Amino acid sequence: MKTIVLASGNKGKLAEFQQMFSKQGIDIKAQSHFNIGDVAETGTTFVENAIIKARHAAQISGHAAIADDSGIEVDALDGQPGIYSARYGGEGASAIDNYQKLLAELNQKQTSNRSARFRCVLVYMRSHKDPSPIICEASWEGSVTTEPSGQGGHGYDPIFWVPEHNCTAAELSAELKNQLSHRGKALAKLLPLLQQAGALS
Known part of the structure; x- marks a missing residue:
């Protein structure tokens, strides 16, 4: 079975990737399995x-x-937190710290515009010297609620309203979320590209 390393320490993301790749016969291992720590994210874009x-x-x-x-972009906050979503509440902030800060800042704006989207960029590299990584991007449109709801998902899911299902992302089943989400859409684009490139064999 082919092993691919997921460059993340996020258990929620790992579960999503393992579920999506299990049908391909691919073993997704967290970077912690190889004693890999986080690297400084010094870029200015998701890519x-x-x-x-x-x-x-x-x-x-x-x-x-x-x-x-990936991250959440809130229109009334000029697209923030964006690439800073995971550390929006400061170093060592929890998911709850992050979304509580977002809610507080949005409430201060006193605006009726609460439109937002999750954005995801996936990069696949055959090796660290890969000169042409495979890159896919997708987004998931919704809005920010006034208070959190739901126990599922991770990150900002409890405050992300999914209008077509009349609930937050944290209230969706894992299977349905994977079909709708920014990450699920990006992965749906990535899989056929990996197959074309022979990366899954």
């Missing part, structure tokens, strides 16, 4: 940060690597 993370994981593990850089 730059995903490449930095994938290259780091591939170099240390010796395996192909997938990195996901």
Whole structure:
């Protein structure tokens, strides 16, 4: 079975990737399995940060690597937190710290515009020297609620309203979320590209 390293320490993301790749006969292992720590995300875009993370994981593990850089963009906050979503509440902030800060800042704006989207960029690198990584991007449109709801998912899911299902992302089943989400859409684009490139064999 082919092993691909997921360049992330996020258990929620790992579960999503393992579920999506299990049908392909691919073993997705967290970077922690190879004693790989987080690398400084010094890029200014999702693409730059995903490449930095994938290259780091591939170099240390010796395996192909997938990195996901994703976040929530809130229109009334000029697209913030964006690439800073995971550390919006400060160093060591929890998911709850992050979304509570977002809610507080949005409430201060006193605006009726709460439109937002999750954005995801996936990068697959065959090795750390891969000169042409495979890159896919997707987004998931919704809005920010006034208070959290739901126990599922991770990150900002409890405050992300999914209008077509009349609930938050944290209230969706894992299977349905994987079909709708920014990450699920990006992965649906990535899989056929990996197959074309012979990366899954």
